Amino acid sequence: MQAILMPRAADPALPARRRAQILDAARFCFAARGFQHATVEEICAEARVSPGALYRYFDAKADIVAAIALDARAAAEAMLDQLSAGDALVDALAEMARAFFAAFEGADSALLADIWAEAARDPALAKALATRDQAARDRLAGAIERAARAGSVYPALAPADAAETLLAALEGMALRRTLHASADSVARFRGLALHLLKPKR
C-alpha cells in the first residue's frame, strides 16, 4: 500500500531525455519548415509524444524556441573560447565570423532574425541572451586586451568598445546576408577587424 501512495521514483533521467527528444524534434521541424511555420502538432509527431506530454516539459512553444535559439547562438559563440592564443587574433576572428555565418546559413537563416524578434518581446529570453552575450563580449575584450599588452595589436579603441563594435558588425553582416548572399562577408569582417585592431603585421 505504501508502494502505491509513495511509488518508487521512476527513471530520474527521464525528464532530461524527454526534453532532449522534444528539442531534437523541434530543431528538425524548424529547419525543415521554418521557425513560426512549424506547428506543435508536427513537433509532437516527430518526437512521438502527445501534445499533453510536450506541455508537461515546456510551458509554451515560445520556450522551445528560446531554448533552441540559445543553443544555436551558444554553438556559434563557442568559437570565442579559442581566442585566447593572442598571436593571430585577426585570423581567429575571421574564423569566428565564418563559423557564425555558417551557423545561420540556408534553412537556419531565419533563425537568427527570429531570435532577435523573440527577444524583443520576451524579456526572459532577452535576459538569457544578454547574459550569454556579456560573457562573449568579455572574452573578446579580454583577448584584445591581452594581444594589445603583448604588443601584437594596436587597437584603435578601448578593448571593450572594439569588442562591442566587432560583435555588432558581425551580427549586422550575418543579417544582411539575407539580402545579398555575398560570399565576401568574412573578408569584409576581417578587413574591419584589421582596421580596428591594427595588428603588428
Next chain:
Amino acid sequence: MQAILMPRAADPALPARRRAQILDAARFCFAARGFQHATVEEICAEARVSPGALYRYFDAKADIVAAIALDARAAAEAMLDQLSAGDALVDALAEMARAFFAAFEGADSALLADIWAEAARDPALAKALATRDQAARDRLAGAIERAARAGSVYPALAPADAAETLLAALEGMALRRTLHASADSVARFRGLALHLLKPKR
C-alpha cells in the same frame, strides 16, 4: 441599362485612401500591443472596416506588416539624402545613427527584428528590402567617395566596402540595443565611422 453593366467609376482615390486608413490603424495597433500580438480583428476595429474589406486591400496580414516595415526603414534611411554635403560626413553619419535608433525605439524595437524575420521567409519582401538597401548603400558610398575626392576624409576602405560595413554595424548596433539599452550606441557608431573614414580633422 448600360449604366448598370458599366457603372461609372466610383471615387478613384478610394483604394489609396482605404489602404492608408488600414495602414494607420495597423501602425497604431502594432505600437500599442506589439507586432504579432495585434490581431486583424483589432486592426479592423481601429480602421472601422470589416475583415472582408481589409482583405480586399491586402492579401494577408503579413503584407500589412511588410508595408509598414518598408515605410519604417525608408523613413530612417531618408537621413542618407542629407549626406551630400561632404564637409561634416562623420557628424552627418552620427545623426543618421541617432535617427535610425530612434525609429526603432521602445514599442517599435521588435519591428526591426521582425522585418528581418519576415524578409528571411518572404522573398518578395526580401527583394523589396534589397532594392531599397542597395539605393541606401549607393548613396552612402557616393557621399564617402565625394568626401574622399574633396580630401576631407581618407577612408581606410573602398567607399563601397566602407558603406556596407557601416550599414552592417548600424544594423547590428540597433538590434543589440534590445539587450543592453546603451545610450552610447551613437557615440560608438561615430567612433567606428571616425576610424574607418579618418576625416581630416
Next chain:
DNA sequence: ACCTGAACACCGTTCAAGT
C-alpha cells in the same frame, strides 16, 4: 464596385480520463 459578418480552417493549449 464595394462592403458585411457569419462561417471555416488551423493551431496553441488544457484537462478529464487512463495506466
Next chain:
DNA sequence: ACCTGAACACCGTTCAAGT
C-alpha cells in the same frame, strides 16, 4: 508519475449575400 487525445479558445482568411 506520466501520458493520451479529444475538446477549447483564438485568430487569420474566405465567401455568400447585400447595397
